[in-house]
Each structure stands twice: as structure tokens, then as C-alpha cells.
Amino acid sequence: MAELNKHILRVGLLLGLFAIVATTLVAFTEENTRDQIQENQRQALLDGINALIPHEQYDNAILTDTVTLPATKNLGTETPTRVFRARSKGDPVAAVFTVVAPNGYSGKIKMLVGIYHNGTLAGVRVINHKETPGLGDKIDEKRSDWILQFEGLSLDKPISAKWKVKKDGGEFDQFTGATITPRAVVGAVKQSLEYFRAHRDALFAVTEDKK
Known part of the structure; x- marks a missing residue:
């Protein structure tokens, strides 16, 4: 029974660690791509405007x-x-x-x-x-x-x-x-x-x- 509890604890710790790492990676990726996405959107809008009103x-x-x-x-x-x-x-x-x-x-x-x-x-x-x-x-x-x-x-x-x-x-x-x-x-x-x-x-x- 003790061994089973230890195994469950290890699995739980591993899952928790995995969740922390995954969350950190998602947050890091989002933080590093947010500015680029916003810049791409800004440039697409400017291109659309310039198609109508040449710069x-x-x-x-x-x-x-x-x-x-x-x-x-x-x-x-x-x-x-x-x-x-x-x-x-x-x-x-x-x-x-x-x-x-x-x-x-x-x-x-x-x-x-x-x-x-x-x-x-x-x-x-x-x-x-x-x-x-x-x-x-x-x-x-x-x-x-x-x-x-x-x-x-x-x-x-x-x-x-x-x-x-x-x-x-x-x-x-x-x-x-x-x-x-x-x-x-x-x-x-x-x-x-x-x-x-x-x-x-x-x-x-x-x-x-x-x-």
C-alpha cells in the first residue's frame, strides 16, 4: 500500500511539473510573439490603407x-x-x-x-x-x-x-x-x-x- 501511495505521489508530482513547464512555455511563446503579431496586423492595415491612398x-x-x-x-x-x-x-x-x-x-x-x-x-x-x-x-x-x-x-x-x-x-x-x-x-x-x-x-x- 505504501509503495502504491509513493507511486501515485510521484505521478502527481510529475504531472504537476509537466503542467508548470507547459504553462511557462506557452506564456513565454505568447510574450515573444505578441509584439510581432501586433506589428503584422498594423502593417496589414497600413498596406490596405495605402492601396487606397498612396503614401x-x-x-x-x-x-x-x-x-x-x-x-x-x-x-x-x-x-x-x-x-x-x-x-x-x-x-x-x-x-x-x-x-x-x-x-x-x-x-x-x-x-x-x-x-x-x-x-x-x-x-x-x-x-x-x-x-x-x-x-x-x-x-x-x-x-x-x-x-x-x-x-x-x-x-x-x-x-x-x-x-x-x-x-x-x-x-x-x-x-x-x-x-x-x-x-x-x-x-x-x-x-x-x-x-x-x-x-x-x-x-x-x-x-x-x-x-
Whole structure:
């Protein structure tokens, strides 16, 4: 009986030691990779912004020159999001929004929308979606160049009534077999332009506390 108790004690001690070593290794790995993960995320975000607003067009620290918006119906957001503001020599250049089209065929479509200070679109990029492969996923730049057509457009080009897919009497192509997805994106981009026009001056005037 004594030998059995000793064996159980040894096993328990070994398991405890193993748990301590494993926990220490996990904590060490997490501590040493956290900074790199954050840097990778920061760089991916900056790359996405620069795809819309080339870095030659602004000279400020765009990732920290931000204003936080609450959940905003016109942008389709349900949680606070940051607007990134590009400036050159202190003058406003453009704003980059996170926008959500809530009515995609397979769910929400998350996008970055860049808008120049004059109300012209710098561009649009889809950053997250669940649309059908081979059909709705053509909104992804990696799948087709459809999303690139927004560059240079505005609420006046085309006129407001034409901000629809062609099936609805507008100017934007739908996809064969997939009208819902492009319709959702076009509608969300238009709403982004409308929001920007209504709030432009306030967006660039607000200064957030960076502490």
C-alpha cells in the first residue's frame, strides 16, 4: 500500500511539473510573439490603407490620426470604428472608413472605403466576406477587377439615381448569377459617400486624445 501511495505521489508530482513547464512555455511563446503579431496586423492595415491612398499623397502618421465613430447605421457598423485621416502639410487629403454592407447574399461584407476631401472615391477594398466562391466573391480584388471601378467616382459621377446595378436601372455591372452581392456593395459605397458629404468638416476637425 505504501509503495502504491509513493507511486501515485510521484505521478502527481510529475504531472504537476509537466503542467508548470507547459504553462511557462506557452506564456513565454505568447510574450515573444505578441509584439510581432501586433506589428503584422498594423502593417496589414497600413498596406490596405495605402492601396487606397498612396503614401506619397500624405505625410502624417495615418494610423494614429484617427477619429472613432460609434456604431453608425449609414456605414453599416454595429460597433465603434476608427476613421483614418490622411493629411499633407496639415491639410486634409482623404479619409478611410470601415464600412459594412449588411445585406450580402451570404452575410455581411466588410470593406475599406477611401474618400478624398473633395468627395471623390480613392477606392474600395473588400476585407472580409462569405460570398459564394465563383459568383459573389468577384467583389474580392484577388478574384476580379470589379471592385476597382469605384476609383474616381462620387455622388455626382454617376448621378445619385444611377448608383445601382444595371438590373435596377443603374450603371454598375452585376455578376452573372449573382446580383445581390454587387447590389449590396454599390449601396454601401453610396451610403459612405453620403455620410462623408454630411460630416466631412467635422471628421477632419475632431482631435482625439492619444494618451
